[in-house]
Amino acid sequence: MSEVKTKCPNCFSENQCFEESTEHFTSYICFKCGFTSNSYYKNDTEELKKAVESSTQLMNEISLFDYDRKITWFPSVLNMGKFGIIYPDGTKNNWVWKFAQVTKLTEEEQKDPQYEGHEHKLDVDNAQSYGQHEFMNACKDMGIIKE
Ligand SMILES: [Zn+2]
Incomplete structure (x- = not known):
């Protein structure tokens, strides 16, 4: 190889x-x-x-x-389990890279039927955005690539 x-x-x-x-x-x-x-x-x-x-x-x-x-x-869509996921988001003419982290649900959230039985969620609401040529920065923030 x-x-x-x-x-x-x-x-x-x-x-x-x-x-x-x-x-x-x-x-x-x-x-x-x-x-x-x-x-x-x-x-x-x-x-x-x-x-x-x-x-x-x-x-x-x-x-x-x-x-x-x-x-x-x-x-790419990089799904790294507990490290989160990096994916493209938006429209053809206006899209960005997003990095969503996996966060622990609060006790309140765990009672919410939509999260039933789960302790973690993919926090897409607070996903960070990166420019189309900043994929590397998303990977660094995810912690899968070191300088
Ligand atoms: Zn390229």
């Missing part, structure tokens, strides 16, 4: 976009703009069809066809 820097087709970063290859598979992620893809996401593949189906409307609207590699890139 090898990891090399590559040029991002979305934000054109050359030092924050990485390509990781095994013999038959290559994946890509850019930590500047948060877009990701892999060598299975060629047109008319099952893998691309599944990716489209599991993506939100916004993710599909801002997805991008990479003419050099002939694959489609999507914005």
